[in-house]
Amino acid sequence: MRILRAGDVLILLAGTALVGASYAAFWSPRAAGDRAIVSVGHDTVAHVSLLEDRKIPVDGLLGRSLLQIEDGRIRFTESPCPGRYCIHTGWISRTGQVAACLPNGVVVEVEGGAREFDAINL
């Protein structure tokens, strides 16, 4: 008796291919994020879409920071900090990228796509 017949092999192959294809479709890396999470200290203050160009004011510990969204990217354009490191960071758009104004306590992180890196050496 043969336990495995040609039809069974076909089903097995088709099933494996289907799982592979769906895995690729659902889990393949798409690094660009489509939204950002904005927090002040430990509190999340906004989830924003990166698909709509606009400017977003965020009130932090020192005063108001201004975030700009354009072409799926986000950056700090104004902040009441002396060092301006947040503005130097420039645009971020890939999932997991972070821009922060530490004196003002405002942190922006891109979300929604696949994370390429678990951490970035800065």
Next chain:
Amino acid sequence: MTGYGLVTARLQLRWALFAVLLMVAACGRDPVETRYRFTAMGTLVEVTIFDHPPLEAEAAAQDVEALFLDLQHRWDPWNEGPLGRLNQALAAGESVQLDPGLAAIIDRSNDIARASGGAFDPAVGSLVKLWGFDDAANIPDRPPSSMTIRTALEAVRPLPGIWDPSTATVATAPGVAIDLGGFAKGEAVDQAISLLRQRGVGNAIVNAGGDLRAIGRRGDRPWRIGVREPRLEGVLAAIEVSGDQSVFTSGDYERFFEFEGRRYHHILDPRTGYPSQGLVSVTVLADNAATADAACTALMVSGPEKWPGVAAGLGLDKVMVVEDSGVIQVTPAMHERVRLLREDKPNLEIREIP
């Protein structure tokens, strides 16, 4: 076997196949990853814990936050903590015997200062303050005068010359202030990893402003670390780590100002009193985060020609540096570990450690 039995066997086989496929598909979903972020030591610290009960993971990460804040107080050169008090006593012309906690970290930083041949020296606190790089929230707008730099430099005595480990005493040295920047962050990362291990965490990254130590793995794959481009936006290279390794990068882009068209950054050469020249970034892969941290500073200071000799003194074999000309120098052992991500083929030079 009857025909009926054969059909049943085949049906069972199909259901078994279906169940296996379902399990394979389900394996694509990751176990829980806990991320916890806080600010300490003038930087953003992120703790990532993988495949650990979320409530326990978050509690452990909160303990890491408390640890960092405690160390920040202890190791601040200019406040009322133990290191601040040491600097006040040195400024008053006293010699100081240290408590065991501070003595231990001063001793470790002294070992690295010695091994680096003076390229890393925590005794440059007064120079760091003179330049204005001591305040993480502020950035200077101009360099100090050459006269004041020379005066401050003349007062500096290298740490190995004033530290006596047998009595845990810092000798009288007016004009010297100890600044553990370039070492404290790495030491804090090492202590944080020890704390997480005590809590039973086996897979984690402690990332202090981009400088990190990673233990374990992220499930079925290693941890993926990106190294930023020193001059462009984006990521220069990818490094995969698993088990227990530290990846640290220092660069002249982290804290800097420009004055009359020239860039002045925060990594000061203890021998000249001015920011180091020639290299724009250094990446070190090492077992221990404190060593990796201090090594980045020492190699930046050593410059494009001499860094391999200093790396040898520090026992390092995995180093990548980027010159201000854009040339990337990499040791053979590091070359095996990094994947460069630039679209244009980079100008790469392999440098042996002597």
